[in-house]
Amino acid sequence: MIELDTMDRAILRALVADATQSASALGRKLGLSQPATWRRIRRLEEAGVITGRRLELDAEKLGFGVTVFLGVKLATKGRVSLEDFERAISAIPEVQTVEHILGVFDYRLRVVARDITDFERILRRRIMMLPGVGDVEANVLLSEERRPGPIG
Template sequence: MRIEIDETDRAMLRLLAADGGMNAGALGRVLGISQPAAWRRLRRLEEAGVIAARRPVLDQPALGFDVTVFLGVKLATRGRVSLDDFERAAAAIPEVQTIQHVLGLFDYRLRVVARDIGDFERVLRRRILTLPGVGQVEANVMMSEERRPGPLGPPDPPGGAV
């Protein structure tokens, strides 16, 4: 469902992107609105599906996972069964944080965390390269990351702002 989002909603979404655990009282104080008004806005955004979930963002290095690697995976075999088998098997590997089915040179992009490069090599050799249908793998080690909330509303109309 698509809903109208005003500047207060956008400000609330920015706050929640930075700290998903903020309650309506804290949101209201920062936004300069009452707790009930903040709660109503929050519920409206959740019910419309704008806020799909509020989860903690885990600090991987604080948990001992100092290496993040993005893997491009090209399957050697095609067909629906191989996609389902690959996804199910990849989801069973705890170090695999995300599985994205993509269009391009690779069929999948995986985000993998590891304690160090040696640990990543072990995960790659023993778990990922043995997944069903894996043909080719390309690894990109993350050097740094900046988290951003993304766009918080419709794009500007063609030809600039009205």
């Protein structure tokens, strides 16, 4: 585990807010030189604290107005391997995340659709047709507040 000082944490908070910032701009905000900022960011990347920078898309503006969290319980765990299910479910483009969880369900999926009718089509024709799918529970997302993880 890497030791993080207050400046490391400030850099992480700033990058979580806007990962497109240059080391120069970030350094100016935090009172560091560009090389010092770059070295700190590089150290955090090498230690695995920063694992990448991702592009965030607005699903609604792309025509996907409905997000559904789907709990999936596999009916026949012995007959279908978890890897086979994960590979098959990940091939469905509307499935944004696949989380293997502990609890009532085996998986939690984040699925985007154009509308409820489109979601029903995806559920009936794509997800429910996968081998091993048993119980399913859907929760429609009403609103979302984006909160970054704890940085301290």
